[in-house]
Amino acid sequence: MKIVPFVHEGLGNSSYLVELEKGQALLVDPDRSVQRYLKAAEARGWAITHVFESHLHADFVSGALDIRAATGAELFVPAAATVRFPHRAVEAGDAVPVAGGTITTIASPGHTPEHTSYVLRAEGMPPALFSGGSLLVGGAARTDLISPEMTDRLTRSQFRTITRAFADLPNETLLLPTHGGGSFCSAGSCGERTSTLGQERATNPLLKFGSEEEFAAWFPTTFPAAPAYFFRMRPVNQEGARLRSQIPQPPALEPAEFDQLRPRALVIDARPQAEFMAGHIPGSMSNAFRDAFATWLGWLVPGGRELLFVLGEEPLERVLDECLLVGYERFAGVLAGGMSAWTGAGLATSWAGLTDAAGARRLLLEGAVALDVREPNEFADGHIPGARHIPLGELERRADELPRDRPILTTCGHGERSATALSILERLGFGPLTNLGGGFEGWQAAALKVER
Numbered sequence: 244m245k246i247v248p249f250v251h252e253g254l255g256n257s258s259y260l261v262e263l264e265k266g267q268a269l270l271v272d273p274d275r276s277v278q279r280y281l282k283a284a285e286a287r288g289w290a291i292t293h294v295f296e297s298h299l300h301a302d303f304v305s306g307a308l309d310i311r312a313a314t315g316a317e318l319f320v321p322a323a324a325t326v327r328f329p330h331r332a333v334e335a336g337d338a339v340p341v342a343g344g345t346i347t348t349i350a351s352p353g354h355t356p357e358h359t360s361y362v363l364r365a366e367g368m369p370p371a372l373f374s375g376g377s378l379l380v381g382g383a384a385r386t387d388l389i390s391p392e393m394t395d396r397l398t399r400s401q402f403r404t405i406t407r408a409f410a411d412l413p414n415e416t417l418l419l420p421t422h423g424g425g426s427f428c429s430a431g432s433c434g435e436r437t438s439t440l441g442q443e444r445a446t447n448p449l450l451k452f453g454s455e456e457e458f459a460a461w462f463p464t465t466f467p468a469a470p471a472y473f474f475r476m477r478p479v480n481q482e483g484a485r486l487r488s489q490i491p492q493p494p495a496l497e498p499a500e501f502d503q504l505r506p507r508a509l510v511i512d513a514r515p516q517a518e519f520m521a522g523h524i525p526g527s528m529s530n531a532f533r534d535a536f537a538t539w540l541g542w543l544v545p546g547g548r549e550l551l552f553v554l555g556e557e558p559l560e561r562v563l564d565e566c567l568l569v570g571y572e573r574f575a576g577v578l579a580g581g582m583s584a585w586t587g588a589g590l591a592t593s594w595a596g597l598t599d600a601a602g603a604r605r606l607l608l609e610g611a612v613a614l615d616v617r618e619p620n621e622f623a624d625g626h627i628p629g630a631r632h633i634p635l636g637e638l639e640r641r642a643d644e645l646p647r648d649r650p651i652l653t654t655c656g657h658g659e660r661s662a663t664a665l666s667i668l669e670r671l672g673f674g675p676l677t678n679l680g681g682g683f684e685g686w687q688a689a690a691l692k693v694e695r
């Protein structure tokens with residue numbers, strides 16, 4: 244039996260396509276970009292017959308319904324998730340026969356109350372534990388995404404889950420978690436995405452805690468900030484997402500038509516940040532298309548907002564996939580001919596400064612304020628001397644902390660989050676604005692002074 248992992252680098256998540264006998268396959272925790280699963284299965288001659296959901300996801304819209312629509316696969320969802328679409332509800336201890344083996348379910352609350360893990364037992368291979376957001380490689384998933392009142396209880400559940408729920412499984416059990424390194428859904432995980440129970444029993448620091456009390460006091464202090472959209476996804480996944488085939492594609496719009504829709508829709512400019520600085524539509528949001536595109540879209544744009552797109556080389560289908568992944572489905576249009584068509588039509592265009600480390604240093608000496616929009620741990624690790632710190636996710640709410648009578652230099656790790664920050668500040672009327680291309684990494688490479 245083969246296991247094909249699919250990783251979304253930006254979300255830090257994995258889903259798994261698993262070969263069964265008789266040309267069948269099962270899928271665990273699929274996200275909404277379902278073409279990749281369907282293509283992988285088709286290329287191998289497998290029919291996807293079963294889809295298992297470990298929990299109601301907070302960080303993406305599930306692709307389970309799209310998979311069923313495409314394949315007729317049966318959906319297995321924890322009963323306590325109380326989803327409102329047809330499914331097979333699973334309870335702890337259930338055994339689901341699959342071709343050539345059995346899936347058994349283990350209650351593993353903590354990351355969410357309904358969280359369920361699945362163990363595949365089949366001839367000729369060690370058991371495979373699909374642990375979702377319970378036990379991760381080097382960590383466990385966060386427990387604060389339901390409500391502040393629930394966090395302590397869920398943290399204690401998570402402790403009992405990771406220390407006891409899998410105790411009967413042997414060391415050679417494959418550990419195949421959904422959340423992983425880089426995920427805002429997890430805490431304390433490292434680079435590897437899969438492991439074995441034996442490896443985790445030997446090395447996972449969370450399994451070294453002596454008491455639940457100690458764990459409950461410490462674990463929540465390790466969580467990163469939660470992107471705003473995390474609190475919108477559970478209800479969407481509970482209700483059941485709309486099928487991709489029911490969501491209209493955005494039309495390609497001539498500049499004048501595109502311009503007419505700007506009062507009601509937000510323009511997302513997905514080009515590289517340097518192209519944004521060189522000329523963009525006033526009021527547009529820079530969100531360069533990269534692994535983190537979906538996370539920042541979901542963090543900064545209100546749910547349900549209608550979107551317009553300015554693209555360069557970025558493939559529209561992939562941009563739409565990332566929008567759909569975090570729940571945006573209202574696509575007003577794409578600018579036909581891109582930014583050159585816009586400027587060619589003589590429509591209003593804005594520019595912003597772009598500089599390197601040496602130029603940034605000059606601007607600061609001349610009185611500009613540096614705004615660093617990275618996460619607190621990154622800022623604490625080292626930053627431009629005197630920089631103000633407002634994490635990007637808080638910028639809109641806290642922009643009043645910034646001066647309106649001085650130039651602002653926006654900075655982050657490489658220059659992409661800071662470009663988004665610049666676009667937000669421009670919309671709020673701040674300026675003049677300059678982005679530090681290359682970010683703090685470029686600043687360090689230029690051997691300039693660092694404050695810690």
Ligand SMILES: [Fe+2]
Nearest residue numbers: 300301376428
């Ligand atoms: Fe999760």
